[in-house]
Amino acid sequence: MDEWRAPRDRIRAMHTVVIAGIVIAVLLPAIPLVIWSLSGGWWFPRLLPEQWSLRSWRYLASPASRVAEATRNSVIIALATTAVSVPLGVPAGRALGLYRFRGKRFAEALVFAPLIVPALAVIMGVQVVLIRAGISATLGGVVVAHLLPALPYMVMVMRAVFSAYDPEYEQQARSLGASRWETLLHVTVPAVLPGVVTGALFVFLISWSQYALTLLVGGGRIITLPVLLFAFVTAGDHAMTGAVSLLFLAPALLILVVSARMLGGRSAGVSGLEGV
Amino acid sequence: MIRVGLEDVTYTYPGTDRPAVDAVSLTAEPGELVALLGPSGCGKTTLLKLIAGLLPSDRGMIRFGDRDVTAVPAERRDAVMVFQNHLLFPFMNVSRNIAFGLTMRKRPSAEIAGEVRRMIALMRLEGLETRRPSQLSGGQRQRVALARALVVQPQVLLLDEPFSSLDAHLRDEMRELVLSLKQSLDVTIIFVTHDQEEAVLLADRIALLFDGQVQQAGPPAQFYDRPATRRVAEFFGNRNLIAGTLSSRGASIVKTNYGHFAVSAPNLPDGPVWMSVRPEAIRIAPGDQPAPEGNNRVPATVLRRISMGMRIRCRVALESGVELDVLITDPDGTHGTGGSPDSGLGMPAWHEPSRTVQLQLPPHRIHCFPRNGSEGLAETQLRQ
Numbered sequence: 001m002d003e004w005r006a007p008r009d010r011i012r013a014m015h016t017v018v019i020a021g022i023v024i025a026v027l028l029p030a031i032p033l034v035i036w037s038l039s040g041g042w043w044f045p046r047l048l049p050e051q052w053s054l055r056s057w058r059y060l061a062s063p064a065s066r067v068a069e070a071t072r073n074s075v076i077i078a079l080a081t082t083a084v085s086v087p088l089g090v091p092a093g094r095a096l097g098l099y100r101f102r103g104k105r106f107a108e109a110l111v112f113a114p115l116i117v118p119a120l121a122v123i124m125g126v127q128v129v130l131i132r133a134g135i136s137a138t139l140g141g142v143v144v145a146h147l148l149p150a151l152p153y154m155v156m157v158m159r160a161v162f163s164a165y166d167p168e169y170e171q172q173a174r175s176l177g178a179s180r181w182e183t184l185l186h187v188t189v190p191a192v193l194p195g196v197v198t199g200a201l202f203v204f205l206i207s208w209s210q211y212a213l214t215l216l217v218g219g220g221r222i223i224t225l226p227v228l229l230f231a232f233v234t235a236g237d238h239a240m241t242g243a244v245s246l247l248f249l250a251p252a253l254l255i256l257v258v259s260a261r262m263l264g265g266r267s268a269g270v271s272g273l274e275g276v
Numbered sequence: 277m278i279r280v281g282l283e284d285v286t287y288t289y290p291g292t293d294r295p296a297v298d299a300v301s302l303t304a305e306p307g308e309l310v311a312l313l314g315p316s317g318c319g320k321t322t323l324l325k326l327i328a329g330l331l332p333s334d335r336g337m338i339r340f341g342d343r344d345v346t347a348v349p350a351e352r353r354d355a356v357m358v359f360q361n362h363l364l365f366p367f368m369n370v371s372r373n374i375a376f377g378l379t380m381r382k383r384p385s386a387e388i389a390g391e392v393r394r395m396i397a398l399m400r401l402e403g404l405e406t407r408r409p410s411q412l413s414g415g416q417r418q419r420v421a422l423a424r425a426l427v428v429q430p431q432v433l434l435l436d437e438p439f440s441s442l443d444a445h446l447r448d449e450m451r452e453l454v455l456s457l458k459q460s461l462d463v464t465i466i467f468v469t470h471d472q473e474e475a476v477l478l479a480d481r482i483a484l485l486f487d488g489q490v491q492q493a494g495p496p497a498q499f500y501d502r503p504a505t506r507r508v509a510e511f512f513g514n515r516n517l518i519a520g521t522l523s524s525r526g527a528s529i530v531k532t533n534y535g536h537f538a539v540s541a542p543n544l545p546d547g548p549v550w551m552s553v554r555p556e557a558i559r560i561a562p563g564d565q566p567a568p569e570g571n572n573r574v575p576a577t578v579l580r581r582i583s584m585g586m587r588i589r590c591r592v593a594l595e596s597g598v599e600l601d602v603l604i605t606d607p608d609g610t611h612g613t614g615g616s617p618d619s620g621l622g623m624p625a626w627h628e629p630s631r632t633v634q635l636q637l638p639p640h641r642i643h644c645f646p647r648n649g650s651e652g653l654a655e656t657q658l659r660q
Binding site for chain 1: 325328329330349350351352355356357359363365366367376377379380381424425428434
C-alpha cells in the first residue's frame with residue numbers, strides 16, 4: 001500500500017496549495033469590492049463611503065451595460081474550452097503518465113511549453129491562422145486561443161493522476177469478464193474522475209479569466225466579462241468595477257466550494273485520490 | 277475442471293530482444309494445482325498473463341480442454357487471474373467488488389446477491405460487506421480478491437504470488453484455504469511463486485522456469501531427487517554436487533578427483549556428469565571407527581555444524597576441497613554420547629569441526645545428470 005502514498009500526498013498537497021491560494025486571492029479582495037459596488041461616492045481618506053447606492057447593480061441588470069451578453073459569452077467560451085480540453089487532455093495525460101515511448105521528453109516539452117512561453121508572444125501568429133480559417137473574431141476562434149494556456153493544465157493534472165494509476169486494474173477487470181468498454185466505464189472512469197473534475201475546473205477558470213487573448217482574437221466584437229471589466233476599470237467607474245468584479249468572482253467561489261467538498265468527502269479513486 | 281495445455285508458447289515484450297516466455301510447453305491436468313516457480317524476472321508472471329489472455333502470445337497454442345483459446349480475449353476465456361497486490365477496486369465496497377464479474381455477465385441482481393452472500397460465507401468475510409478495500413486488513417483483501425475471482429466459477433484459477441504480501445501467519449492460513457478450495461471446488465489452479473518451499477507445499481506439479489524456459493516440470497519430490505540441471509539442483513538448495521565423468525563399462529562408474537564412485541545405472545550416455553546426493557542420504561561415521569558397510573567410502577573433514585533440534589547438519593570437506601552437507605539424524609546413536617564440553621549444545625565430539633569422519637554415498641541414492649564439460653572443474657581448482 002505504501003507505493004500509493006507518495007503520489008496521493010503529492011496530489012493532496014497540490015489541492016491544499018490551490019485551495020489556500022484561491023481563498024487568499026479571492027475572498028480578501030472581495031470585501032472592498034462589495035463596498036465599492038454599493039457606494040454612491042467614496043473618496044480618500046474616508047474609511048467608508050459617504051453615500052450608499054444601488055446604481056451599479058441596477059445598471060448591471062439593464063441591457064445597456066452588456067453585462068448579460070458578456071456573461072453569456074464568458075460561460076459559453078469557458079465551457080467550450082473545457083469540453084475540448086477534457087477529451088484531448090485525458091489521453092495525453094495517460095500517455096505521459098503511464099507509458100514510456102520514444103520522444104516522450106520532446107512531447108512533454110511541446111505540451112507544457114505554453115506554461116512557460118506567454119500566449120501573448122505567439123498569439124499574433126495564431127491570429128493569422130485563425131483569420132485564414134475564417135474564425136477570427138468568433139466564439140470558436142476565442143476558444144482556440146484559450147486552449148493555448150488552458151490545455152497544458154489539463155494534461156498536467158491528468159499526468160499526475162495517471163502516474164499514480166495502476167493499469168493492471170484494467171487487466172483485472174478484463175480477466176473478471178469485463179469487455180474493453182465495460183472496463184473503461186466501470187473501472188478507468190471512476191478511477192480517474194476526481195482528477196478529470198479537478199482538471200476541468202482549472203481549465204474553466206483559466207478560460208474565464210483570459211483578457212488579452214479574448215481582446216486580440218475577438219477584435220472587440222466578442223465581449224466577455226474580463227473585457228467589460230477592463231472597460232469599467234479604465235473608465236474609473238469604481239461602483240461598476242466592484243459590481244462586475246463580484247460577478248466575475250462568482251464561479252471561482254462556486255468552484256472553491258465544489259472542490260472543497262470533493263476533497264473533504266467521499267471521492268475515491270485508483271488514481272491515488274482515494275481517501276484524500 | 278479442465279485441462280490446460282500450452283504448446284510452444286512464446287512472448288516477447290515490445291521493444292525487447294529476448295523472449296520473456298520462450299517456447300513453453302506445459303500441461304495442467306484437470307483439478308491439478310500447478311506451480312510456476314522461478315526467480316524474479318524468469319517470465320512466470322508473463323506466462324500467467326498469457327494463459328489469462330491478458331497478453332497475446334507471439335507463437336504457440338493455448339488449449340483449455342479441447343478448446344483452442346489462443347485467440348480468445350481475456351473476458352471470454354473462463355480463466356480468472358488474481359494479481360499479486362489484490363487490485364480490489366477502491367471505489368467499490370466489498371460486496372460490489374465480489375459482484376463485479378457477475379455484474380459484467382449481466383446476471384439477474386437476485387442471483388448476484390445470492391452468489392455474493394455464498395462467497396462471503398465461504399471466505400469468512402461476514403460483516404465486511406459494506407467496507408471499502410482501504411478499510412480491510414491484508415488477509416481480508418486477499419480473501420476478497422479470491423472471492424471475486426471464484427464467484428464467476430472459472431474453469432481455471434490463475435494466482436500471481438497470492439501470498440507474498442502477507443506475513444507468515446496469514447500466509448499459512450491462506451495456503452490452507454487454497455488447498456481446501458481446490459478440494460471443494462472443481463477448478464484447475466495455476467499459481468506463480470518464487471518460493472520453492474511454497475511450491476513444494478501446495479503444488480501437485482511444479483514447472484521451474486529460468487529465462488523464460490521450462491527447466492524441469494514434474495512432481496515436487498523429483499526436484500530434490502532427480503534435478504535435471506545444476507541450476508535446478510541449486511535452486512532447490514541442493515549444494516551436494518560432485519563433478520565427474522560417467523563411464524558404463526559393465527557397472528556404472530563415475531570417475532572424480534576423489535576416486536571412483538559406483539552409481540546405479542543412470543539413463544545417460546557416458547561423459548561429464550554431476551552427481552547429486554541428498555544430505556540425509558549420506559551415511560557418516562567417526563573417522564577412528566571402521567567405515568560403514570558398502571562401497572563409495574570417502575574420508576572428509578568437518579567444517580562446521582548446526583543443531584536442528586533432533587538432527588545435526590554438518591558441512592564437510594572432501595580431501596580435494598569439494599564441500600558437502602550431511603544430515604546426522606541420530607547424532608549420538610551408535611557412536612557413544614561423549615558430549616563435547618565446549619560445544620554447549622550437548623553434541624558428541626566425534627563430528628566436531630576439524631574432526632575427520634568417514635562418509636559413505638549409497639549408489640542407489642546418487643542421482644547423475646549431464647554436466648557441461650567445463651563446469652565444475654574450474655571451481656574445484658579454485659578451492660584447492
